[in-house]
Amino acid sequence: MITLTHFLVVSACIFCIGLYAVLAKRNTIMILVGIELMINAAILNFVAFGKYDKVNYGGQVFAIFAIVLAAAAVAVGLAIILNVYRHFNTINPQNIHELKD
Amino acid sequence: MMIESLLFYAFAALAILSALLLVHIRNIARALFLLFIVLFSMAGLYLFALADFIAITQILVYVGGVLILLIFAFMLSNKELLDDLQSSSKRFISLPNWQAIILALAFLSLMIYSYISWAQDMPEWISQAEAKGRMILPTDNNIKILGFKFMTQYVLPFEVISVFLMMALIGAAHLSRKESNK
Numbered sequence: 337m338i339t340l341t342h343f344l345v346v347s348a349c350i351f352c353i354g355l356y357a358v359l360a361k362r363n364t365i366m367i368l369v370g371i372e373l374m375i376n377a378a379i380l381n382f383v384a385f386g387k388y389d390k391v392n393y394g395g396q397v398f399a400i401f402a403i404v405l406a407a408a409a410v411a412v413g414l415a416i417i418l419n420v421y422r423h424f425n426t427i428n429p430q431n432i433h434e435l436k437d
Numbered sequence: 438m439m440i441e442s443l444l445f446y447a448f449a450a451l452a453i454l455s456a457l458l459l460v461h462i463r464n465i466a467r468a469l470f471l472l473f474i475v476l477f478s479m480a481g482l483y484l485f486a487l488a489d490f491i492a493i494t495q496i497l498v499y500v501g502g503v504l505i506l507l508i509f510a511f512m513l514s515n516k517e518l519l520d521d522l523q524s525s526s527k528r529f530i531s532l533p534n535w536q537a538i539i540l541a542l543a544f545l546s547l548m549i550y551s552y553i554s555w556a557q558d559m560p561e562w563i564s565q566a567e568a569k570g571r572m573i574l575p576t577d578n579n580i581k582i583l584g585f586k587f588m589t590q591y592v593l594p595f596e597v598i599s600v601f602l603m604m605a606l607i608g609a610a611h612l613s614r615k616e617s618n619k
Binding site for chain 1: 441442445452457460465468469472475476479482485486488490491494498499502503506509510513514536537538540541542544545548549552553556562563566567571573577579582583586587594598601608609612613
């Protein structure tokens, strides 16, 4: 029998792997991938709790909203990454430390 | 029952192991293809929480849209990346990012400890839903109910999020265009 705790532990593992990617990677695309992993863990939590909410279907509805928000975030983030690459010729976040032109 | 939990453990192990390999591997292109596997197995896990529409949306939006976008961004910023990989691989092989590992492991142990200690007493609304049988069942027509919910109860957030998505996509297209008049 799969209980709620199974889902929560799996999503905690995925969330912490994403957290590690955000903290340790020296490449902006991999940091974005880490953020995507963390959003996926949050969506898994939404869906696992939404199983118990038959009246409002809140978990599944907000899981879809979270997927849409993640897609919007990744589109804007990749546009910013391409601009930064065009400007600095690198996407290592440690080399990008000037706001001025 | 037996095969259900077996499949659940298989999907969970696939997701966690390929995510671990994703953050370990140095080649960005291989890491992005491992993200493909992670997203597919997460969609499989959503199926076990009886959210079939969410799983299909995950495959459509993430695998079809976000991952292709990430691969495009990787290929458009490729030249510098290869130099970066070669120059830094020697220096960091002896010293892993131990601060990040410690922080992530501490957060993981905190969350798992709280889940284990919380598992004995569920919140009241969950135990009530279990007692009264108000859970989502595998025989329910989820997609139909979800469509009704989107058009009746959640119609305002639905419209707001669609306008937000349009704004974000127009903004992204505006940001990433070539600047000609300069």
